Structure formats: C-alpha cells, structure tokens
Amino acid sequence: MSDQKRLFLVDAYALIFRGYYAFIKNPRINSKGIDTSAILGFTNSLLDVIKRERPDHLAVCFDKGGSADRVEMFEAYKANRDATPEAIKVAVPYIEQILRAMHIPIMVKEGFEADDVIGTLSKQAEKEGYKTFMVTPDKDFAQLVSENIFMYRPVFGGGYETWGIEEVKAKFEVDDPLQVIDFLGMMGDSSDNIPGLPGVGEKTAKKFLAQYGSMENLLANTHELKGKMKENIEANKELGILSKKLATIMLDVPVEFDAKDFEMSEPDIEGVKNIFQELEFRRLTDNFLKTFSAEEQSSPSENTSAVSSSVQQTVKKPTSAGAGQFSLFDAQGNSDAIITNQDARITAATNSHFYQSIASGMATKLFIQNLMKQTSVCFDTETTGIDPITAELVGIAFSWEAGKGFYLPFPENKDEAQELIEQLRPFFESETIQKIGQNLKYDIKVLRKYNVKVKGKLFDTMLAHYLINPDMRHNMDVLAETYLNYTPISIEELIGKKGKNQLSMRDVPLDKQTEYAVEDADITLQLKEHFEKELGDANTQKLFDDIEIPLLRVLADMELEGINLDESFLNSFSEELDSEIKTLEANIYKEAGEEFNIASPKQLGDILFDKLKLVDKPKKTKTGQYATSEDILSYLAKDHDIIQHILEFRGLSKLKSTYVDALPNQVEPTTGRVHTDYMQTVAATGRLASNNPNLQNIPIRTERGRQVRKAFIPRDENYTLLAADYSQIELRIIAALSEEETMINAFKNGEDIHASTASKVFNVPLNAVTREQRSNAKTVNFGIIYGVSAFGLSNQTDLSRSEAKELIDTYYATYPKLRNFISEQVDFARDNGYVQTVLGRRRYLKDINSRNAVVRGAAERNAVNAPIQGSAADIIKIAMINIHKKLEEGNYKTKMLLQVHDELVFDVYKPELESIKTLVKTEMENAYKLKVPLDVDLDIGDNWLEAH
DNA sequence: ATCCCCTTACG
DNA sequence: GCGTAAGGGGATC
Structure with missing residues (x-):
C-alpha cells in the first residue's frame, strides 16, 4: 500500500x-x-x-x-x-x-x-x-x-x-463507473423506489448500455427497438430521464x-465502556479494548495433552495467527474472554482443539475407566436418523474439558453394538456422574431402545437457554454462534442436504464423524458453563432443576409409550367422508357454472367475487387476495347455497386430510402405536407443543370432527382410557393472582363461573341468567385472558362496539381488582422488561415501551396473557412430574400418554382404575397452591371421545 | 425441493 | 384479543 x-x-x-x-x-x-x-x-x-x-x-x-x-x-x-x-x-x-x-x-x-x-x-x-x-x-x-x-x-x-x-x-459490464447511473436508471431500484424503464431488468439494462452507452442515447434511438419493448420505452421516456436523476448521487x-x-484519535475509553456496559455488551468491550490497544495480538494457547498411543488422534492448530483470528481461550481457559469478530468467526479450522476417536478393545476399556472417574460429562449420540424410535447408534461423543473430547464409534452389528453399550452402562446408569447434553430427551430415548436408562443429575443446554430467553431459538448452531462466537460444522456439510442423496451418519468417514460429534459435545459443555451463570441471574434455577429437567424424563416416557390407534375405524371414516366430499364438489361446480379447485382460496375468491359477484365490496387479505376465511363466508352462508356447500367441503377436507388420512400413516410399524414428539422449548409461554403428529389439536368442537377421537383407544381389553382435565384453570389463575374476592368466592362455591359473571354484570339473580347473557359473559371472561378490546369483543359477539365497551366497563366495575391486575402486569413489564409466571418463568417483552401503538398493544396483551397461560403450563407440568413419580414408585401398569395443555390422558390398567382416579385427581388438584381451589374432571371410556 | 400464504384444528 | 402445528396451493429455484 x-x-x-x-x-x-x-x-x-x-x-x-x-x-x-x-x-x-x-x-x-x-x-x-x-x-x-x-x-x-x-x-x-x-x-x-x-x-x-x-x-x-x-x-x-x-x-x-x-x-x-x-x-x-x-x-x-x-x-x-x-x-x-x-x-x-x-x-x-x-x-x-x-x-x-x-x-x-x-x-x-x-x-x-x-x-x-x-x-x-x-x-x-x-x-x-x-x-x-x-x-x-x-x-x-x-x-x-x-x-x-x-x-x-x-x-x-x-x-x-x-x-x-x-x-x-x-x-x-460498463466502460465507466458513471454509467452505473444509467444502469440504475434503466432497471430501477425497488428499495429506493426508482421506477426505472418498464420491462427493463438487469439483463436488458446491460444490453442497452453495451449498445447505446447511456440513457439519453437509448431514448434518442428507440426507433431501433421493436415490439412491446419499443412501445414501453417510447411511452416512458420522461420516466427514464427522471429515474436517472433519482439514481444520481x-x-x-x-x-x-x-x-x-x-483524523483518527484516541477514544474516550471510559465513556465507551460505560455505554457498552449499559447496553450489556460484554464481549464487545473486550473487542473494543483490543482494537484500540497497541498490543492486540494474543497467541493461541496450547490445549492439548498427552495422548495414548493406541488411539487415533485429530489435533488441529490454528492455521495462522493473522489479524482477525483468535484463540478460543485465554491462558486461563476462560471462555468468557472470547473475542468477537462477527466477520471472522472462529470455526474448528481456526481453533485449537483435541478430538480423538477410540479404537475397540483395550482403548475402550481404558477410556471407560477414565470416564468413570469424572463427576460431570457432556455426551452426544450420533445415529442413523432423526426419529429416535427407529434410529440406531453410530457413535457417542464425550467431553468433560473444553476443547477436548472423545468419540466412540458403534459397530453396525446389533449384538456387537449391544456389547459396547453394556460396557458403557455403568456410566449412563451412574447416579453420581452428571450428564450434560443438548436436547437430552433425544439421547435418552435412543439409549432406552438399547435398554439403558440414563440416571444421575442432568443439564440440558437447550432447556437452560429456553428459560434464559424463551423467545429465541435454541438449536446448538445458533447458541454456539451467539454465546461462543463459534460456527460448528453443519450437519449438511457432513451428510448433504436432505432429500435423495443424503448420507447416513454411518456413511461418513470416521475422522469426519469424530470432528463433528466431539465438536458438538465440546460446544455443549462450553455452553453449559455459560448458562449455569445465567440461570442464576434470571432466577430460574429452581424452574430448571425442579420442572424442566424432571419433565424431560417424563416426556421421554410418554413419547416412547405412544398411543393405540383404531386404524380400521379411520379407514371406513375416510371412505364415508370421501363420498360426501365428492357430492359437495359436484354441487359446487354446478352452482359455480364451472369446475375449479375449491381448496384454492385464490381460485375460490375469483369465482365467488369476480364471477358470481356475491358481494359488492369483498374484503381482501394483506397480499391482495380475496379473503375467504370461515368468518367471512359464514355471513354469506344463509343467502347462498354455494357458500354453505363450500364451508362443508372445507370442513370435511380438513378433517380427512389432516386427521383421518394422516393419522394411520403416523403409526410406528415397530410398535403399532402413534408416538408424538413433545417440544419443550418452542412455546414462548412455557407450554408444550406436540408434533409428528400433533395430538394437541384433535377435533372436538364439532360433532363430525370429534368422531376422530374414537380412533384413540386403550392398549387392549384390559385397559381403559382416562382423561383428566383442569376446569377453568386460566380463569382460576387470574382470579387468584388478582385476588378478586368476588370471583374467588364464585370458584370456592363451585358456581358456574360464566353464569356467575353474567349474574353480576347484568345484575340479575343467578337462576335468571339467560343463555345469551351467559354466552356474552363467557366471551368477556376469555377475552380478559387475552387482553380484550371493545373491538375484538364486538367481533366475537352480536354486540355492537358501544355495547361491547359498556359490557367491558361494567365487567371491570364488577371485578375492580382484575383491572388492577392487568395494569400491574403492564407496569411490571415496563419497569423490568419482562413478566413472569407463578414459578418465575419469564417472558421478555421488548416492545412494551414501543412508540408504535399497535406494536405496544400487542406487547401489553402479552404482559397479561403470558403469566396466565404460563402459570397454567407450570402447574400441569408439576402435576405430570408428580404423577409420573407416583406411577413409577407404585409399579403401576397404568401409563400417562398425552398432555393437551389442561388435560392429561392415561392408559389405565383396569384393576388399578380406582386408585389411579384418586391419585391423578389428588396430584393435579394439589400441584400448586393458589388462593383458588383447582378442580379436575375425570372421564373414562373405551376411546378418547367417550372419555369426555 | 423449499418457502410463504391462507386456512383451520386445538387449549 | 393469547399460544401452537399442519395441510394444500402457488411461486420460485
């Protein structure tokens, strides 16, 4: 230079x-x-x-x-x-x-x-x-x-x-940088709203520049163009000139x-540090100091140690120590001293580490001896697939010291694999060695198939991070980049994109398996150090130790258990639906005068509103399509048969495709049962989510839909299904948290809460409440939980906006403490940036002080809803843990199968029925002590529909 | 094959 | 009005 x-x-x-x-x-x-x-x-x-x-x-x-x-x-x-x-x-x-x-x-x-x-x-x-x-x-x-x-x-x-x-x-593709102006003027720039010439994109603009050199010269020679392009440009010469002006800097x-x-000068170091401190930029402070200090280089530390000769080793050193590359650890091995540099991320290639795979025989024995001496070990299983029920072990990685780890490959032969796992059994079943992992539920399920129970204290980094910041995502790659500024090897790099040519982990060469697997264990170990501190800071250590970690084992058991499905029932139901759908289709085509895809909202909208013109001013969705959702079509249903038929068609198609046809395909061949996967870290409020298949949204609201529940049946004739659900748990929670005596007493007296509310709000005796009054009271009761507005309420009921407003005002007058509770939640969020549940589960609300009223409003509703929904989630989690413990201790044959937010479903061994009923009801009702009693309804049946 | 949109199922 | 998962259509690569 x-x-x-x-x-x-x-x-x-x-x-x-x-x-x-x-x-x-x-x-x-x-x-x-x-x-x-x-x-x-x-x-x-x-x-x-x-x-x-x-x-x-x-x-x-x-x-x-x-x-x-x-x-x-x-x-x-x-x-x-x-x-x-x-x-x-x-x-x-x-x-x-x-x-x-x-x-x-x-x-x-x-x-x-x-x-x-x-x-x-x-x-x-x-x-x-x-x-x-x-x-x-x-x-x-x-x-x-x-x-x-x-x-x-x-x-x-x-x-x-x-x-x-x-x-x-x-x-x-220009001769002079100034022609960039002509280029931008021709093709336009949507982000800057430079219109450009119509029909001219990047390709055409380059062609024109090569030929004419400038906008002006192009416009002067449009006679040489032809067809549509000629018309377009000749009609828009002014736009071209304007576009060029707009693009000119x-x-x-x-x-x-x-x-x-x-001129660059010395920064006010203390000033910068103070601002960073206020913003909580810890690592950036280090980066800043290094950047502005004369001595910015730190030499990579040695993280290797003696290697036994019988093992294959892969030791990597930093490729260079040039600017922008750093050692992962300082001399003390302190991972908090990592230097961030967003554009030169640390990867395995730039980081010193010591990962080794272990050969069979003597090396394994020596390794296991060493493993058993540890008090805390991070492990990660590598398998042939992502479904733990069918996946086979390919290897297990271990790490107990940052930057260092071991990989134990597993033989493909089942007996040999079982022999190896037997050697490891003392480790996994040790009560004294702490096990660390990312998404341990998966590893635990895999090992359970080899008849190994993981015992001892657990630390799951995914669960830890879920409590630290539930709104973020928690996959290991994101966590590594966020907290360690480290980019791990991606699984895609190893086995390819998913689809046709994807390899199995088994096909990956051993040295690559080792690098990948041990890296995961190593990173997880490092994340654990990080999160341990943060759990303490956020006051969620108890939630972690007493709720999420124990629950992980409960969920693993429920998922492995699965539920029995009556496939033949669903098959005949499917045929029945099919013939009805065909009939409806024929009717709709006749009424529309043509055939089209009824399931396509786009085509449907065009038929209804362009062709048949059923409405003067149809509503549009945000993308400009005609809106054809249920609530809009329902208004038109009584005047138009075709709408009625479309709604029926929709209902039946959804039922058929999502449940009746999909569920039999989800039966696991090896067990003959349906195994859902509960996700413990996706719902920002603390709830669980169910997928593959989702068993938390099986229909119940319509007569037709709820027939699907008949397909969920007990294990065999010696069993029966028990459904236990909390009655009005969210309203009880809001009554208890707000300490609203009127509502608390209604619950204590076992009153019908919606009727009770109606009686007070409409000022009529309890026994004179009309159906409509009760229904409106019910809507407001639920609305409160979601943060109601007069607008929302009038949309949900037959009430006008002003009637809705009056109803809400009267409601708050009746339950003044409820209103206080709501504003207290919002105030708390404003002051602290988060709200919390009865167990201290936090939800951060970054928009609570937004100057945008819509955004702020949403955050305020969250401030009210999250503690309620989240506390209900906390409570049922406690109940699940306690019930699971009692079932194990009592050696019951009865199993807990499903959780649906406020309901638990059990496969009850008939001789145990009476004691199970007492056990479940007692544990659920006493899971957490509120100022309002919790009430649980029990139902029994030969299928999930009867058990309601 | 993959993503977004719309719709609809549940608590 | 809160919290989710999933199916089909359609655009895009």
Missing part, C-alpha cells in the same frame, strides 16, 4: 440495517428489554473496519430528513419503504453516543442522504490527494468509484471486498472535508 492518506466514509444506515437483519432470526435483547441487534451489528462492523484497515481518517455519515430534492422530483421516492423497525429507531441515539465517545465525526446534513454526503466528501478528499473508501454494501455508490475512490463492501459470510474501477466495470452538498476533523 502506498503512503497516500486514506479516508474511510461509513454509510451508517446501510450498516445499521445490515446489522439488524443479521440478527433478525435471533435478536439480541438485553435485560432491560432493549433490542440491541442493530447497535451490536453496526459497532461490530465499525470495529472490524478499524482493526482491518487502520484508517488515518474516518467519518460516519447519516441521512437526515430524506432528500428534499428527490421527493420534489418524484413524490413516490422512497415512499413505500417499510416503516423503520423499532430496534433501529432506538439504535440511532446509542450509536451516535458511541461514535462521540470514540471521537469519530458524524456527518449529517438536513435534507440530504448519506449517499450525497459521502459522494461530496469523497470528491473533495480526492482533490486533496486522499484515497477514499466508502464503507457500504449499497451498489448505488459504484457510480462514484474513481482512481482514488473505492467501495469497501462487507460481503455475506464475513470479510470485505474492495471495488475499484476495474471491479465496477466488470460487475456492471449529488456532489454539491454543503459539507466540508476537514482533514484535521476526520
């Missing part, structure tokens, strides 16, 4: 947006509920540029007030951009603070865009002999590139590329390049 002075001009918003979207699937929320994604992303990029390039001169440019000139030229200019996300709006003042503390100048000029400011400054600096680098991913800037002006573009996946004249010429903004001002 020459000794020419170098100026870096940063396009602030471009990097802020980029930072924000980089975290969009996994936003960073600090304990105060601030979404810091954009701030973190921007600051990381900025430090990265400084560290890589060590610029002499640097400034950051912002937009302000948009471009007055461009809006004047073209009203729609940038008009239909999405509203700026809340996180970005709150980010800007912080970023300005950070820049001020770093003593980096902020350039902004009212009425001009950052493009124009950067353009003007770079041309001025060029005259003074500077080399200028415009830090932005935005292609528009290519027009400014010259001999001394470059684009410095962040590229996807990390790193930067520099665009000079040659690069711009190649990318845009201005070079005469009233700003001045002052070399002295832009």
Whole structure:
C-alpha cells in the first residue's frame, strides 16, 4: 500500500440495517428489554473496519430528513419503504453516543442522504490527494468509484471486498463507473423506489448500455427497438430521464472535508465502556479494548495433552495467527474472554482443539475407566436418523474439558453394538456422574431402545437457554454462534442436504464423524458453563432443576409409550367422508357454472367475487387476495347455497386430510402405536407443543370432527382410557393472582363461573341468567385472558362496539381488582422488561415501551396473557412430574400418554382404575397452591371421545 | 425441493 | 384479543 492518506466514509444506515437483519432470526435483547441487534451489528462492523484497515481518517455519515430534492422530483421516492423497525429507531441515539465517545465525526446534513454526503466528501478528499473508501454494501455508490475512490463492501459470510474501477466495470459490464447511473436508471431500484424503464431488468439494462452507452442515447434511438419493448420505452421516456436523476448521487452538498476533523484519535475509553456496559455488551468491550490497544495480538494457547498411543488422534492448530483470528481461550481457559469478530468467526479450522476417536478393545476399556472417574460429562449420540424410535447408534461423543473430547464409534452389528453399550452402562446408569447434553430427551430415548436408562443429575443446554430467553431459538448452531462466537460444522456439510442423496451418519468417514460429534459435545459443555451463570441471574434455577429437567424424563416416557390407534375405524371414516366430499364438489361446480379447485382460496375468491359477484365490496387479505376465511363466508352462508356447500367441503377436507388420512400413516410399524414428539422449548409461554403428529389439536368442537377421537383407544381389553382435565384453570389463575374476592368466592362455591359473571354484570339473580347473557359473559371472561378490546369483543359477539365497551366497563366495575391486575402486569413489564409466571418463568417483552401503538398493544396483551397461560403450563407440568413419580414408585401398569395443555390422558390398567382416579385427581388438584381451589374432571371410556 | 400464504384444528 | 402445528396451493429455484 502506498503512503497516500486514506479516508474511510461509513454509510451508517446501510450498516445499521445490515446489522439488524443479521440478527433478525435471533435478536439480541438485553435485560432491560432493549433490542440491541442493530447497535451490536453496526459497532461490530465499525470495529472490524478499524482493526482491518487502520484508517488515518474516518467519518460516519447519516441521512437526515430524506432528500428534499428527490421527493420534489418524484413524490413516490422512497415512499413505500417499510416503516423503520423499532430496534433501529432506538439504535440511532446509542450509536451516535458511541461514535462521540470514540471521537469519530458524524456527518449529517438536513435534507440530504448519506449517499450525497459521502459522494461530496469523497470528491473533495480526492482533490486533496486522499484515497477514499466508502464503507457500504449499497451498489448505488459504484457510480462514484474513481482512481482514488473505492467501495469497501462487507460481503455475506464475513470479510470485505474492495471495488475499484476495474471491479465496477466488470460487475456492471460498463466502460465507466458513471454509467452505473444509467444502469440504475434503466432497471430501477425497488428499495429506493426508482421506477426505472418498464420491462427493463438487469439483463436488458446491460444490453442497452453495451449498445447505446447511456440513457439519453437509448431514448434518442428507440426507433431501433421493436415490439412491446419499443412501445414501453417510447411511452416512458420522461420516466427514464427522471429515474436517472433519482439514481444520481449529488456532489454539491454543503459539507466540508476537514482533514484535521476526520483524523483518527484516541477514544474516550471510559465513556465507551460505560455505554457498552449499559447496553450489556460484554464481549464487545473486550473487542473494543483490543482494537484500540497497541498490543492486540494474543497467541493461541496450547490445549492439548498427552495422548495414548493406541488411539487415533485429530489435533488441529490454528492455521495462522493473522489479524482477525483468535484463540478460543485465554491462558486461563476462560471462555468468557472470547473475542468477537462477527466477520471472522472462529470455526474448528481456526481453533485449537483435541478430538480423538477410540479404537475397540483395550482403548475402550481404558477410556471407560477414565470416564468413570469424572463427576460431570457432556455426551452426544450420533445415529442413523432423526426419529429416535427407529434410529440406531453410530457413535457417542464425550467431553468433560473444553476443547477436548472423545468419540466412540458403534459397530453396525446389533449384538456387537449391544456389547459396547453394556460396557458403557455403568456410566449412563451412574447416579453420581452428571450428564450434560443438548436436547437430552433425544439421547435418552435412543439409549432406552438399547435398554439403558440414563440416571444421575442432568443439564440440558437447550432447556437452560429456553428459560434464559424463551423467545429465541435454541438449536446448538445458533447458541454456539451467539454465546461462543463459534460456527460448528453443519450437519449438511457432513451428510448433504436432505432429500435423495443424503448420507447416513454411518456413511461418513470416521475422522469426519469424530470432528463433528466431539465438536458438538465440546460446544455443549462450553455452553453449559455459560448458562449455569445465567440461570442464576434470571432466577430460574429452581424452574430448571425442579420442572424442566424432571419433565424431560417424563416426556421421554410418554413419547416412547405412544398411543393405540383404531386404524380400521379411520379407514371406513375416510371412505364415508370421501363420498360426501365428492357430492359437495359436484354441487359446487354446478352452482359455480364451472369446475375449479375449491381448496384454492385464490381460485375460490375469483369465482365467488369476480364471477358470481356475491358481494359488492369483498374484503381482501394483506397480499391482495380475496379473503375467504370461515368468518367471512359464514355471513354469506344463509343467502347462498354455494357458500354453505363450500364451508362443508372445507370442513370435511380438513378433517380427512389432516386427521383421518394422516393419522394411520403416523403409526410406528415397530410398535403399532402413534408416538408424538413433545417440544419443550418452542412455546414462548412455557407450554408444550406436540408434533409428528400433533395430538394437541384433535377435533372436538364439532360433532363430525370429534368422531376422530374414537380412533384413540386403550392398549387392549384390559385397559381403559382416562382423561383428566383442569376446569377453568386460566380463569382460576387470574382470579387468584388478582385476588378478586368476588370471583374467588364464585370458584370456592363451585358456581358456574360464566353464569356467575353474567349474574353480576347484568345484575340479575343467578337462576335468571339467560343463555345469551351467559354466552356474552363467557366471551368477556376469555377475552380478559387475552387482553380484550371493545373491538375484538364486538367481533366475537352480536354486540355492537358501544355495547361491547359498556359490557367491558361494567365487567371491570364488577371485578375492580382484575383491572388492577392487568395494569400491574403492564407496569411490571415496563419497569423490568419482562413478566413472569407463578414459578418465575419469564417472558421478555421488548416492545412494551414501543412508540408504535399497535406494536405496544400487542406487547401489553402479552404482559397479561403470558403469566396466565404460563402459570397454567407450570402447574400441569408439576402435576405430570408428580404423577409420573407416583406411577413409577407404585409399579403401576397404568401409563400417562398425552398432555393437551389442561388435560392429561392415561392408559389405565383396569384393576388399578380406582386408585389411579384418586391419585391423578389428588396430584393435579394439589400441584400448586393458589388462593383458588383447582378442580379436575375425570372421564373414562373405551376411546378418547367417550372419555369426555 | 423449499418457502410463504391462507386456512383451520386445538387449549 | 393469547399460544401452537399442519395441510394444500402457488411461486420460485
């Protein structure tokens, strides 16, 4: 590089947006509920540029007030951009603070865009002999590139590329960077709302530029074009000229390049640290200090240890110690000292580690001896598939020291595999060795098939993180990147994308298996260290130890147990539905006058509203289609037979495809039963979710639908199904938490709560409450749980908006403490950034202080709903754990099979029926003590429908 | 094959 | 109005 002075001009918003979207699937929320994604992303990029390039001169440019000139030229200019996300709006003042503390100048000029400011400054600096680098991913800037002006573009996946004249010429296929303006003018830019020439995209624009060189020359020669293209362009010449103007970056903004001002200087280190501390950027602080300290290199530490000669080893060292690469650990092996560098992530290739696979025989014996001496071990099973019931063990990885681990491959032969697992049995069944894993439910289920029970204390990193931040995702890759700044080998890299050519883990070479599997165990171990602390900070240690971890074993048992399904019943039901659907189809085609796909909302909307014109002003969905949902069609059903038939068609098709036909396919051949998978970490409120198949949404509300429940049957004639469900648990919780005496007493007296509410709200005696009054009271009762509005209530009932409002007002007057409770929840969320359940399960509400009323409203409803829904989830989880324990201790043959949020279903061995009924009712009703009694209804039957 | 949209099933 | 899973259609690669 020459000794020419170098100026870096940063396009602030471009990097802020980029930072924000980089975290969009996994936003960073600090304990105060601030979404810091954009701030973190921007600051990381900025430090990265400084560290890589060590610029002499640097400034950051912002937009302000948009471009007055461009809006004047073209009203729609940038008009239909999405509203700026809340996180970005709150980010800007912080970023300005950070820049001020770093003593980096902020350039902004009212009425001009950052493009124009950067353009003007770079041309001025060029005259003074500077080399200028415009830090932005935005292609528009290519027009400014010259001999001394470059684009410095962040590229996807990390790193930067520099665009000079040659690069711009190649990318845009032009002779001069200035032609980029013509290029953008021709093809337009939807994000900037530059209209462009109709029918001209990237390809055509390049062709035109090669041929005509400029917009003006193209427009002067349109006679040479032909067909539709000729018409289009001739009719839009003005638009072409306008587009080119809009795409032109201005070079005469009233700003001045002052070399002295832009010179890099010492930052106010304490000031920056304070801001980072407020934002809770711990690792970024380290990164900042390294960036601005003279000694930024740290040499990689040795993490290897003596290796026995009988094992195959794979030791990797950092490939280089160049800038941007770091050791994973400091000298103390302290993983908290990791240096983040978003664009140069640490991967196995850059990190020192020691992973080894263990050969059979003596090596295994020695390994197991060593394993048994440990007090806490992380393990991860590798199998032939993702379904634990059919998957076979391919190997198991172990790690008990960060950066180090072992892989024990399993033979394909079943007897030999069983022999190996027998050697490991003492480890898995040890009560004293703690087992650490990511999603241990899976490993436990796999091992159970080899007749091994995992005992001892457990630590599941996925569950830990679910409690730390339930709104995030919890797969290991995300956790590793977020908390360790480490990118693990992806499973796709190993076995290929899913589909036809995907390999089984068995087909992967042993050294690759070892690298992948031990890495997972190693990372999981490191995550555990991290989360242990955070669980304490969030006060959720008890929830983890007493609820989620014990529940994991309960769920594993329920899933392995499965439920018996009456397939022949479903098959005949399917035929019955099929013939009815065919009849309905024929009727609908006749009424529509043509055949079409009734199941396609798009085609259906066109038939109903374009062809038949059933309504004057049909409603549209947000994507511009006609809305044809149940609630809209129901209004029309009584006037039009076709609508009635369509609704019936929909109902029957859904029933058939989702349940009647799908369920028999989900029967596991090896067990003859249906095994759902309960997901313990997806519902933000603490509920479980069920999938493959979902057994939590089996129909019950319509007569026809609930027939499906007849297909769920006991194990055999010696068993019967028992369904136990909490009566009104959410209303009981809100009554108890709000301490609303009137409602508490109604529950204590065993009253019908909706009738009781109606009697009080409508001021009539309990026995004079009409059906309609009860029904409206019921709607409000439920509405309260969801955070009701007059608007929502009137939509749900026959009441008008004002009647609905009056009803809500009277309701609050009747139950004043309920209203207090609601505002207390919202206040708590505003002050703390989260709300919590009876057991302290938190839900963070980052939007609770949003200035956008719609967004804030949703957060406020969450503040009310999450503690209620979540507390109900907490309570049934306690009941499940206690019941499971009692069933084991009592050696009952009865098994718990299903959980449906407020209901548990059991396969009861008939001789045990009476004691089970008492056991279940007692445990459920006493799972948690509230100021309101809990009440459980029990039902028994030869299928799930009868048991209700 | 994969993603998004719309609709609908449950608590 | 809260929380989920899943099917089919249709666009896109």
